[in-house]
Amino acid sequence: MSGKRSKKKFRIIMSVVLSTLLLIGVAGNVALAYYSDVITAFFNEIDIESPEAIEAREHSQVIAEQISDEGIVLLQNDEDLLPLSTDGNRVNVFGWSFTDPVYGGTGSGRVNADTAITPRDGFANAGFEINEQLYEDYVSLGMERPLIDMDGQDWSITEPIAADFYTAERMQQATEFSDTAVIFIARSGGEGADLPRVMDGPDTFDPQGSAFGATGSRYGHEDDLDPNKHYLQLTNREQDMVDIVTEHFEDVVLVVNSSNTFELSWVDDYNEIKSVISIGGPGQSGFNSLGKILAGEVNPSGRTVDIYTRNLLDAPAITNFGDFNYILENEDGSYEQAFDQAGVPLKYVDYTEGIYVGYRYYETAAEEGIIDYYNEVQFPFGYGLSFTTFEQEVVDGSLSWDDTEISFDVTVTNTGDVAGKEVVQVYYSAPYTGNIERSARDLAAFAKTDMLEPGASETITISYQVEDMAVYDYDRVYSNDGAYVLEEGEYGVYLMQNSHEVIEEVDSRDLSQVVFDSGRSTDEQAPVNQFDEYVMGEGSIATYLSRENGFENFDQLVNHEEFTVTNEDGEVQVLRGRIIDPSFVDVINTARYNLPEDTQSDAPTTDADNGLTLTDFTDVDYDDPMWEDLLDQMSVNDLVNLTTLGGYRTYEIESVGKPATVDYDGPSGITAYISNSPVSGIAFPAGVVLASTWNIELAERMGEAVGAEGVAYGTTGWYAPGANIHRTAFSGRNFEYYSEDPLISGKMAAGTVSGYESQGGFVYMKHFALNDQEENRTNAVLTWSNEQVMRDIYLKPFEIAVKEGGASGMMSGFNSIGTVWAGANPSLLQEVLRNEWGFRGTVITDMYIGDFYPYMVYEKAIRNGNDMMLTGVAPMGVPEADTSSNDNLWAMRDASHNILYTVANSRSVDDDLSTEMPTWVVITIIVDILLILAIAAGFYFTFRKKKNNNEVTAA
Template sequence: MDIRQAIGFITGKAAKHPYPEHMQDARKIAADGIVLLKNEGDLLPLAEKELALFGAGAVDTIVCGSGSGYVMAPYTINVMQGLENAGIQITSKNWLKRYQEASKKANKEDKTLSKLDRSWSGLSILIDDIEVTDADIKESSSAKTALYVVRRNAGENHDRRAKKGDYYLSDREMDNIKKIAASFEHTIIVLNTCVIDANFIGEIEGIDAALLLGQAGMEAGNALADILTGKSSPSGHLTDTWAKNYQDNPASATFGSNDGNNLQEDYVEDIFVGYRYFDSFGVEPLYPFGYGLSYGKPEYELVEIAADWKEVTLKVKVKNVGPIRSRFVAQVYVSTPNGKLCKPYQELKAYGKTKALAAGEAEELTLKIPTESLASYDMETAAFIMEAGDYLIRLGSDSKNTAVAALLCLDATARLRQVSNQLQADREMDVLTTPQACIERVQKETAEARNQAESGNLKMIQLSAADCQTVDGAAKPVEKRVSGKGNAKATFIDVVEKRVPMADFVDSLDEEVLFRLVAGAADEVPHSVPKRTNRKYKPVGGPTSSGSTTALYVDSLGIPNWKVTDGPAGCHLPFMGVTGYPVGMVLAQTWDNDLSDLMGSGIGKELEAYSHSIILGPGMNIHRDPLGGRAFEYFSEDPLLSGKMAAAMTIGVQKTPGAGVSIKHFATNNQEEDRTRENNTVTERALREIYLRGFEICVREADPKTVMTSYNCLNGTHTSSSYELITNVLRGEWGFRGLVMTDWGSKSQKHLDLAAGNDLIMGGYRSQFLKVAVHGTPAEFADNGYVREQEFKVYGGFFKNVVEFWNAFEPDAQGPDWVATTVAPGVELSDQVQKKIEEGIATVTENADGSKTVTYRGYNRGQYLDMEDVKTCATRTLEQLADSVSYRLMTK
């Protein structure tokens, strides 16, 4: 462990930050990601310098999620501190003091969380609000305005619940807010949350203003104060639809544990996710997708539009017709004609954000829509097609506040990209289709647009299908590794410096080395080889983090260990000086690609400073349902916004030579509970248009170094074992050139992972298990009748993992094969044997001499891993090591 980190564990203090300016970047990003939801009477920005402050989030401000997404920054600014830093006098000192004491007492008395839980995963005991008494109101009454902060946390391994204290306000919160709103002249609500039931903002009389702070990083309190005081004008916009009723969300009935079945998720809503559902089915939201108010007021005008079969280009003029300097987001949606394929009412196709515009100032934005993005996937022909008809180009500030600005007319159906069907659903589903009312609404709007266009009051452009040239987008064969000649003297340095071909080096390595190159260092079996280098090389040091590749061959072969850290809201390096940036949801609420690039650039520099090569992020799964436990870490319900944000962050991180990202979790990791076992059944159209689309944008536009597969199964197959997903789509269709890794401790079968093109098994895997797969080694038994077990340290020694040596035998009650072991007289059987008996896998026979024979049913797989697959995956791992922070540090 790094000495700075060890000191931190003892003292509780973080090391000195190498880039203090990054913390102010985090403040700027957070301020731009705060969403103003309500501002009656222009209460904000505040004119007064005195506030009564209440709510758990005032002092227990949640700045990031828990689990792998947690970032331990050198400090965090809570809401109370941020207001005080801005010169605001807080009048509710006694209530805040009582709350702090109650929270401190609960955490001190807690016996369920270890120091590791708190420092590594960011867990703590989050108590409910305490009562706001009449005495508290009286003490605070010199302030005209009260501010109440609702606080929620979320994190890895757990989904949220549609119950009080989580998705809904607790009874205490509701009582407190009602009392405050009735007692003060003005009341402001701040949501330090992800999506919750926010109906109370409009229902409780006296609430004048509301803001979504979200989990806004280490500078959250200062960023909020910047917005409240008018130092910055709010310019954030929602990345999700906020429903009036939780049940209005299209997946709510069956999501996660809602239907009592965590293991099978049927995506029957199909392409109708988020606003695509609300808009198409006429369900009125509380706050629409893309919604966000400002202290200024935008006015949008489409100045010019042009189109060809490459892209549609729009020049949009945005003017601030309000009184206060502000930034604005222009959003472009398109309604496509219903024909052979059903379509949602509209879909986001482009967006752009202005600079800060003074009152009366305007800016012209150039927005580009790839023409292919107007196509839909036809599963029957395995092609992306644009159907004949009129395409309504809509411009505005959110999905409910747009106006038709132009008409694009297509004379006949055009096939833009021909692919081949992949990842087809593993079972039949009755999926949603466009309701007739939606079809008729679009037809009516189209007729009105036609009339306007013909009268010269609306811009209209034409495309001819005859001019469209179909692109062959089918999976290209992924190049096979070419065998080398072998070179027993070659080092990895020789390969990087182009003195020796990679294939020659790989073919010179014995299988024990190759097995260790395709797995992380956790659970590693020691191994050494003769030294080939002429100088001394040392393993890359730095703080303990999420994982590393092997360091066994640094000095002998010149292969560096490649260190990776969790993310994506900053480097997950406890007690180190790292920046706690806003979480993915808040970052995306900026709708500013440049700010995502800025955040990525900071992370890349910090990776290098701490000798790490990869951050495990950005996370970019779709917000299928607001109860998803990792929604804070992911960007949006919309794939375009998710893909663009991820691409910008990727470009930012990879500006630092050798630093890279691992976009995750590929794919459909949309629930946390039972995520290692659950299966998602999704149509290929929904996959290609919604759940894979963001990943595709990031891969094509930003060339990420690595991709992390997810734990779950997709259409019956673990994603990490899906040849169609990894090799055919990711590599063959999208042209991905980097490395694919598993998530940590996935439950997939590793020989299938490697065969599918999943190059690196993380956080690690016993090399013996790969060896037995190549050679078909039989099971190894202990004296107690169960297979031999061994415990190993993982996650830098923070956790332990027990492995079982079944080897080439796979236990299964339905298996046709069997294997047996004899237990000597007087030796007690392992409790694990009894468990296998209960599962119908094992039987025990008493022998005449007092011994016992334990027989296990299953499958004898024999040799079930091809060594050529191992070499291919090892090659891709080495290619990443060649262009890494680790290699640069090892050879400097």
């Protein structure tokens, strides 16, 4: 009997093994089928060393260095310490990060900086001799830069313990080497987490982590853990290092390698720190630029794009930035966290600061007399120093101000001793009536001069539309349904050094009230309130910051309390949030998961034989009836594949002759972050560095350069640029966004977009919209704002990029706007984006992995203006489309129209279809055949009948 049991057990085990192999084979082939065109593109031999690729990279590197030349900001230069002499000059560089700096950010916006110019290279190339012994002493510590990635963050600041490292002997060697010291401090950030506002907490960091990377968080070394400090301040170790360095050196330069605004109020305590330079994430060759600026070979011309306050935690937005939870109160008085029907925790964030983001608050508060400006602000928005001096003046008689446009000329003269570039900044002030919120200063226009030799002048024409000073009347004070409005009163126009220092008042005039109830000149449809349904009522914000009576409601901005809850595992937590009625959970579930009944009685025509191909549709108007005949040719499977299989490509559709395209991340240059393809472009400086150039022409050149790399690599779509707002200094992705100001953000995005698309590619701007923090973004965080704030601050960069840059694509955010996921919000994607702004192109989701993000419902997306899913890991990352619904089919058809229109107007339209069977497919087929034969043989030998069963039994 034991032999029979053994035989039976053997057969069971073998059955499980063989069945598992069969399932793996089937699943693997399903996955390969889902991603066949992308895999083909990646397995095709891309000659990254072709003459075209080499030329494109070399050109990109030149442009990247030009950006860092102009985007590095000189914040302080007491006693004209800079530039340093390079005539045999030696320099000590303190700070471990000098040996392992931050080139950009992490996550999908990261680019490969393995071949980048190091800080050491940059100093040497500029003619400096660094203290090699000090450098090697840092290297010998064996430290590594802590990992900050999407799935785990080690926020430890790498720096040795000062008492152990900065010994008397080492400092004596340094002072004997040189009397000049540079302190190098770096901070990183990236996708998936915002920067800590408290540098203390439990160590949950697991370096092994998940499939994508580490998990959990770590906040520092034991001696650095400090609940009174945040990530953008000096750590205790760094503070000790600064103390020791300034005790030994009278001439100290501070270099801040951070794309997030670093808190620098402590610099005022050290007379020895005479110069401060902010370099952001300088990219591939930016450390060459740092060396050149220190040596005076390049004259810094960068200007801040975020205000530098003395306490970053004083900004109004900080009050409601972070992790906030909806709470349910039980009958017994206990509390529990609220979840939607799919188990997604209900999180929210309130934009209670309203329009008063960044400099808009501090300039307005100063005008209202409630703050002493320079007690609160260290460096204004738009601030930056030069090695020379400039004079700016408005040309007499050049002003033209009519009902449509304001225009005047500004002459800029280099009055100093060295060549340099200057930024011209124009701001306006508008009347505050109490009806609509207005800040005291708004950036109206800007420009940058060419290189001016000493004594040389350049005259620049500044112009902008009068309607650009209008704001949105969401509260319907002047309109029935909302409109852009110029309120009656005095408007002033100022030529300014930065957001606070006035050079000259250009003019001021009393304007009559104008309500743009038919829309502004750039609108294709009159803007009206579109978001009331989602952002009003339960769950919304009670109070927005108001300028009335000197911001008297500032203390009312806190919309949350702390609640003690017990989760399903019995773990007790203290959560910040607010109580909601259980019925509000039903509202959210309805918004996220419920589909209305079909309205279409008939399905669209499919599988027609009209003989058309996509090459016939280049430059064919979007609304041309010819498109209907082309769309009729698509099958139902074509509609499904084109709209569901959008991860890093667009799908090949043979029925209409549409070739596949390959699309890549990210905002600092082409990167194959997910695919691990050998293709990786030049690492451009972070978006904040590009913005700090205040040079739109450089943004266009960057776009052109990335586009040329795309041509060389066979890449058409680009998941960039990022145009969200620096709502606070702590957003993890500030590096890949431009600024706290929507105008400079929009202008830089528009320049980059137009440059890239001039090379025949298309962009997907991200993340549309109000996706301005990383915390809880993948939990569909409910973002609460009002329509004035949304339109005047957070949507404006995207609007400028569409209207002026011709943006052909958008990537919708993970977040929700009010109760509705941004990727399924018809007001955002249809009414505002397409109908008002005139957008013609493709909207893609952020990464779609259905099991992880169940609220990203395909049918909700496709019916409401989101054309394509950025599908992740197949087959888990591909939605199942319900093709029994006529409404779904018509929505897929509309979405396909958008995608086809985008591709038809790109260089890819002339690409050949992939008719030949790729090598990897042939290999896969051979492997499949061998696997099937092996499995069949396994089943045969496992279950065949023996002639002599007793032999088996007796064995």
